[in-house]
Amino acid sequence: MIKRKLTKKIFIGDVPIGGDAPISIQSMTNTRTDDIKKTIDQINKLTQAGCDIVRCAVPDFASVKAIPEIIKGTNIPLIADIHFDYKLALGAIEAGVHGLRINPGNIGSESNVKEVVAAARERNIPIRIGVNAGSLSKQIILKYGVTPKAIVESALEHIRILEKLNYDQMKISVKSSDVNTMLESYRLLSQEVDYPLHLGITEAGTKLSATVKSSLGIGSLLADGIGDTIRVSLTGDPVDEIIIAKEILKCLELRDGMQIISCPTCGRTSIDLIQLAEQVEKALIPYSDLNLKIAVMGCIVNGPGEAREADFGIAGGNGEGLLFKKGEIVKKVAEANLMTELLSLIQSSLND
Numbered sequence: 427m428i429k430r431k432l433t434k435k436i437f438i439g440d441v442p443i444g445g446d447a448p449i450s451i452q453s454m455t456n457t458r459t460d461d462i463k464k465t466i467d468q469i470n471k472l473t474q475a476g477c478d479i480v481r482c483a484v485p486d487f488a489s490v491k492a493i494p495e496i497i498k499g500t501n502i503p504l505i506a507d508i509h510f511d512y513k514l515a516l517g518a519i520e521a522g523v524h525g526l527r528i529n530p531g532n533i534g535s536e537s538n539v540k541e542v543v544a545a546a547r548e549r550n551i552p553i554r555i556g557v558n559a560g561s562l563s564k565q566i567i568l569k570y571g572v573t574p575k576a577i578v579e580s581a582l583e584h585i586r587i588l589e590k591l592n593y594d595q596m597k598i599s600v601k602s603s604d605v606n607t608m609l610e611s612y613r614l615l616s617q618e619v620d621y622p623l624h625l626g627i628t629e630a631g632t633k634l635s636a637t638v639k640s641s642l643g644i645g646s647l648l649a650d651g652i653g654d655t656i657r658v659s660l661t662g663d664p665v666d667e668i669i670i671a672k673e674i675l676k677c678l679e680l681r682d683g684m685q686i687i688s689c690p691t692c693g694r695t696s697i698d699l700i701q702l703a704e705q706v707e708k709a710l711i712p713y714s715d716l717n718l719k720i721a722v723m724g725c726i727v728n729g730p731g732e733a734r735e736a737d738f739g740i741a742g743g744n745g746e747g748l749l750f751k752k753g754e755i756v757k758k759v760a761e762a763n764l765m766t767e768l769l770s771l772i773q774s775s776l777n778d
Contacts, residue, residue, distance in 0.1 A: 428678060430651040433622045436552045436595050439503030439524035441478055443552075443597060443654050444622030449680055450478040450655040451671045452624070453664045454507065459489035459496070466499035468664070473502050475668040479655065481505040481527060484518050493521035505554065512538040519545045527554040530587040543591045552595040555584045558628050559602040574610035577602065581615060596621055597654065601628035605643045612647050622654035629659070636660030637670050645674050684714050687736065688722040695724035697742035697761045705765050706740075713772070720772075738772050740764050751775065 435445030443450060453472050457464040459482045469480050484490060484506040497504055505525035506518035512533040515526055519542075526546065530539045530553070546553060557580045559572055566583075570576035577600045588596055598621050600611040608627055616623065627643045630636035640658040647653050656674070658667040675681035688703040703722040710720060721739030726748065734753035741748040747764045749756045749771055759767045 428649060428651055428680065430653075431616060433620050433654055434594065436597065436622060437550070438479055438505065438552055441503050447654070449648070449653060449675060451476060451668055451675070452479040452481065452505075452655050452657045453477050453667045454481040454483070454657070454659075456664060459483055460486075460492045462492050462495045462499070465492070465496055469496070469500040469502070469504075471665055472668060473500065475665045476672050477502060477668045479503050479505060479525070481507050483507045484514050485509075487514070487517060490514060490517035490521055493518060493523055497522050510534075512542050515542045516545055519549060519551060523551065525552050525554065527556055529555055529557070529584050531584045539587060540591060543588065543593050546595070547593060550595065552597060553588065553593070554597050554599065554624060555581060555588075556599045556601070556624070557581045557584070559604070559607060560628075574600075574607055574614055577607070577611045578614045578618065582618060585619065585621070594621075597624050598622075599624040599626060601626050603627060603629040603639075605639055608643045609646055612652055613650070616652045623652060624655045624657070625653040626657040626659050632661050633666055636662075636667075640670060641674055644671075645678065648674070648678050648680060682715070682717040684710060684716055684718045684720065686710065686720045686722065689724045691724050694727060695742060696744040697724070697747060697764075699724045699742055702740070702742075702764060706768065709765060709769060710772075716776075718772075720768075738768060738775070740768055 433444040435447060436443050441450055455465055455468050457468050459465055472480055480502055482504060503524035505527055506523040507527045508514045510532055515528050533539060557577055559577055562572060562576055562580050566576045566580050570579060581598055581600050600615050602608040602611060612623060625644045625647055627639045630639045636658060644656050656671055658670045660667055672683060676683045676685055686707050691699050706722050719736045721736035723739060723741045726741050739750050741750060745761050746758055747761060748758055749767055756771060
């Protein structure tokens with residue numbers, strides 16, 4: 427059982443972050459924010475996949491003007507991602523966003539920061555301070571180099587600016603594209619602050635690379651009890667970010683949901699297990715929120731014995747297979763009927 431670090435609880439819209447709240451999954455749209463229809467459509471697809479919070483780039487005032495319509499057409503909290511221009515932050519707050527991603531040290535004078543904080547305070551809008559290894563100041567790099575210590579010191583500088591203004595509604599991220607740098611940065615920061623932490627590997631790459639890096643980086647920190655929100659960052663369809671994030675959380679038993687386990691196949695396998703496993707995975711999507719473990723195994727050796735903890739499963743044979751439930755064999759079925767019989771077994775058991 428993972429014992430999570432107790433951090434300060436904040437709210438982004440109606441989603442609690444930190445404290446005893448469950449870990450939230452976040453993503454970011456890759457549409458132009460001022461293309462309202464495409465942005466709404468993508469956010470709704472993300473929501474259906476299990477996204478809890480979404481972030482949109484706000485690079486200009488056309489994007490600011492789109493925010494009210496985007497909020498009307500969606501039903502999860504919206505964070506505005508803003509760099510450098512404090513007026514965009516003020517506009518986004520006025521437009522109704524639920525959170526800001528902006529570094530207070532990068533938006534100009536102290537008066538600019540005070541104005542943004544005052545507007546955020548009035549509407550109880552949290553600010554995410556996000557420091558990346560690639561966005562460190564020259565002064566920090568000269569002092570520390572591009573190191574975890576430099577990343578954390580940069581984050582602390584931004585945090586102190588908000589604390590000086592008595593504003594504590596914030597969450598922090600210290601991302602890097604290097605897994606080891608990311609791990610050390612978050613571990614150092616977790617020792618320094620009690621604000622909720624947003625975990626992620628930045629610029630993690632395409633789907634395969636991002637899955638591996640994020641599973642190692644995000645998963646290692648979550649196993650240590652560190653982290654309150656997560657984003658799997660990948661070059662591709664952001665819906666895949668949600669699917670991968672959910673799997674990470676389910677593997678660590680930090681979120682309920684269906685887990686499908688299947689063996690890698692070997693010379694003993696006498697059925698088309700690869701196709702069968704893919705068919706089962708697709709067919710069980712409607713049950714993905716149920717806390718079930720389903721096993722699809724290639725032979726009797728890797729059947730009920732090795733998958734004893736599974737709720738339901740298949741063990742392949744020669745052109746046929748065994749259906750089992752809680753490690754106990756239910757019946758023998760022809761290969762062509764295995765998937766339909768498995769679905770029937772699951773449905774009948776759920777209806778009992």
